[in-house]
Amino acid sequence: MNLVLLGPPGAGKGTQAARLSEAFDLCHLSSGDLLRAERQRGSALGGKVAGTMDTGGLVPDEIIVEVILNRLKEGRDSAGFLLDGFPRTRAQAESLDKAAEAIGRRMDLVVSLEVPDQPIVDRITGRRSCPSCGRIYHVRSLPPVKPGICDDDGSALAHRSDDTEEVVQQRLSAYHEQTEPLKAFYRKQGLLF
Numbered sequence: 080m081n082l083v084l085l086g087p088p089g090a091g092k093g094t095q096a097a098r099l100s101e102a103f104d105l106c107h108l109s110s111g112d113l114l115r116a117e118r119q120r121g122s123a124l125g126g127k128v129a130g131t132m133d134t135g136g137l138v139p140d141e142i143i144v145e146v147i148l149n150r151l152k153e154g155r156d157s158a159g160f161l162l163d164g165f166p167r168t169r170a171q172a173e174s175l176d177k178a179a180e181a182i183g184r185r186m187d188l189v190v191s192l193e194v195p196d197q198p199i200v201d202r203i204t205g206r207r208s209c210p211s212c213g214r215i216y217h218v219r220s221l222p223p224v225k226p227g228i229c230d231d232d233g234s235a236l237a238h239r240s241d242d243t244e245e246v247v248q249q250r251l252s253a254y255h256e257q258t259e260p261l262k263a264f265y266r267k268q269g270l271l272f
């Protein structure tokens with residue numbers, strides 16, 4: 080089974096993706112995680128990605144397509160794929176179809192997570208994460224016992240540099256303009272839920 084999760088930033092794609100990939104033994108490909116990993120490695124590709132992510136823009140098609148499609152090939156023997164944060168544009172969706180076909184796969188299901196803009200802005204701007212264990216907190220809805228400190232290991236919690244209101248609003252606009260039209264694209268193929 081090959082799945083795509085669509086949804087605005089902060090809709091909970093990562094959380095649902097982790098549950099689904101475990102339940103169905105899928106190879107989980109998160110474009111955000113893959114790009115952040117590239118950035119941390121400090122590669123030339125990572126440098127280009129960093130500038131775009133910090134200003135809330137979309138990483139150029141050719142970069143993200145290259146990163147994702149390489150991983151798709153590496154995981155070709157898995158039970159299926161779960162793509163989270165990709166495709167984001169019609170061009171990416173078409174690249175994905177071709178790449179999947181090249182390894183004898185097709186997309187079976189596209190799930191769109193529907194969340195209005197305002198709760199997303201609240202969620203993202205209040206989000207904090209532990210750099211040591213990865214646990215996620217929220218300053219209002221899920222605060223740690225001691226402000227700014229991880230309950231599990233005492234690490235100082237981090238606020239991601241792309242989690243500001245301005246950046247979130249830009250990512251939401253980009254989502255509405257470029258990604259949301261994919262719902263019609265997949266609906267026509269009978270894949271959208």
Ligand SMILES: [Zn+2]
Binds near residue numbers: 212213214229234
């Ligand atoms: Zn922690």
